[in-house]
Amino acid sequence: MARPGSQIGTGELGARLRDLRESRGLTQLRLGRALGVAVSSISSWESGAKLPPPTRLADYATFFAAGAVSEGLPPENALTGEQREERLRLKQELDRMRTASDEPGETEARQDFWHFPDGGPVRIVTGGLSQKHWSPLGNPGEPNFLSLARCADLDAAVELFGHVRAANPRSQVEIRLEDLGDDDLRAHLVFLGSGATNPWVEWLTAEWPVRQVPDDGIADGSVFEIDGERRLTPVFRGDQLVEDVGLLARIPNPNNLRRTLTFCSGVFTRGGFGAVRSLTDLELRERNLAHLNDNVADLNRFGLLMRVPVMRHVTGTPDLQNPANRLYEWQPRT
Incomplete structure (x- = not known):
């Protein structure tokens, strides 16, 4: 979930997606294969250059709620009751971040090569x-x-x-x-x-x-x-x-x-x-x-x-x- 006291904005969704990937020790290439997307898509979502579609955020929620690292995306009906609750919580969190990222003027900034979404110096x-x-x-x-x-x-x-x-x-x-x-x-x-x-x-x-x-x-x-x-x-x-x-x-x-x-x-x-x-x-x-x-x-x-x-x-x-x-x-x- 979002860090306490942090502002959900342009870079927060990308940082959260990166944190999820790194928490499992996955490379962008391996996660892309599991979700069925190009590594360039994973990179652009994590950098904040592009917003992932809502359907892809649902895939993220399913994959990371499943727990064990797998080579592909598990079907939702294979999740346990506890995992389904975690999937719902995670999906709602990611959806809120995506919505918050759509502030006026922010979309253009995210698509700029010179935009650094973490807000660092x-x-x-x-x-x-x-x-x-x-x-x-x-x-x-x-x-x-x-x-x-x-x-x-x-x-x-x-x-x-x-x-x-x-x-x-x-x-x-x-x-x-x-x-x-x-x-x-x-x-x-x-x-x-x-x-x-x-x-x-x-x-x-x-x-x-x-x-x-x-x-x-x-x-x-x-x-x-x-x-x-x-x-x-x-x-x-x-x-x-x-x-x-x-x-x-x-x-x-x-x-x-x-x-x-x-x-x-x-x-x-x-x-x-x-x-x-x-x-x-x-x-x-x-x-x-x-x-x-x-x-x-x-x-x-x-x-x-x-x-x-x-x-x-x-x-x-x-x-x-x-x-x-x-x-x-x-x-x-x-």
Whole structure:
């Protein structure tokens, strides 16, 4: 049942479904097989991205009221009297949570990639410019000191900060310039920039098939290397950048598995900005999220490299439904 004193809202149903699954030591895959649904459905219900249909909540109630873990959904007439009472109680609890989740404005938030249903803190972590690139206002001794004047991915940070605040009105959202404390490491973390500017990225992505490495042909940027062999590089027309490569990836936070680590990076800053805008841009974010929902089994464990167009110095938003814009996709190891 709902935790005493907790508010039943957008994230409460998803958290309750996750608690039920974890109480039996089940993976999302095994529960999906038992209920006869795709693992992506289990993931989206637990994350709060989608509401399960009432019939599926009835299946949850039947399955977990039955007690022993089985490979399939037991028929209702196989339940004992005590189990039927537990099924009814659990179904009523889940139905109340589902109804409470349908608050005005909440449905749209749940369908946002940048919505974190547990209401936990969010830290947007950017890399820092080298001192030679600081604005004069980036000097702490300057009376008009601005800490973000040293930010290497300011466009992406500002774009994302406003969007995340709107999608998570109950969460504490902050932009951080590399410095993280112990509590921050257990938050939802969004890392902007490559390992060249944001040292946390290199540490956290060491086991991925994709890494960012220096390239002799690219000044002031790190290219994407796949499995230590293939390299994806930006495109120039003369000395003008016309296409960057962007990275969008998410994994569970190893310091708090109920929260996430998200990475938005590029060979240059345009790639990271385009990766952010792929799921914040008003015109394309729904199309792009629909592509991810249809093709990614678990939105908390995936990676994608994409083309990011740059037109007259303006960063465009990639349309992920265009196969030409999806350069490489993978599922991180668990």
